[in-house]
Amino acid sequence: MDKKPTPRGVRNNNPGNIDRTAVVWQGEDRSPEAVKREPRFCVFMTPQAGFRALAKTLLTYQGRHGLRTVKEIINRWAPPSENNTSAYVAQVAREVGVGGSEIIGLNRQVTLQRLVTAIARHENGGLFWDEAVIEAGVRQALA
Template identity: 55%
Template sequence: MPVTEPRGVRNRNPGNIDYNPANQWQGQLKPDPAIEKRFARFNTPENGIRAMGKLLLTYQRKHGLRTVQAIIGRWAPDVENDTAAYVHAVEVGSGTRPGAEIDLTRPAVMRGIVKAIIHHENGGYAYPDAVLAEGVRRALL
């Protein structure tokens, strides 16, 4: 039986961002319900990571979300996820103390949070460091 990549990896959208026509993400592909009904698709994983980073920055800047718990509570609400387990996984994966305020404008912090979200969203999948670093770099431009 062939092993298929997780949906977020196949769509080059490792944060599993919902498609929204109002979001004109860099590198976003036209929706195609035959391929994917709900989530955005991107031309490269770097652009998918960029979109994830930009969205996380919006959570921090516009909505004032400064802890992993607050950010993941919005990213992955309880109606669809075990949010408490997700928060714990991201805190552990990023080395963030529970309840600690984080600054996503710092590249190392952004990289740690994004890498942990990708790991959680995609069943342990990890991109090569260069792909992750480039996506984060684009998000922080």
């Protein structure tokens, strides 16, 4: 039986598969080795730092860009040009426990944690992290 390769988001401690930009995240590894190994996506030193960055990005989507529904958030996160966004929205909304077009507030730990967990599961084809790691990253993002 062939063993499946570890998903990129797990290898990089980047559960949301956040693209590297000019912004250096708290806990991001920008060493030459990390950049050479992973030229496109951020590499974080810990999964908690990756969850914090994912949660911070979603908080920015809501606060700065006014995205208030799972559909709006996922359409920006995973644009239709690169993803089956409608399936992504349906899966994430179901896991969060809301309709895709229902307004949600990400300033609540439970809602934000459900959303980042659902995105991480979708991005990586499964959930590879303990709830405590996810919770800690989200708590840091809300602090």
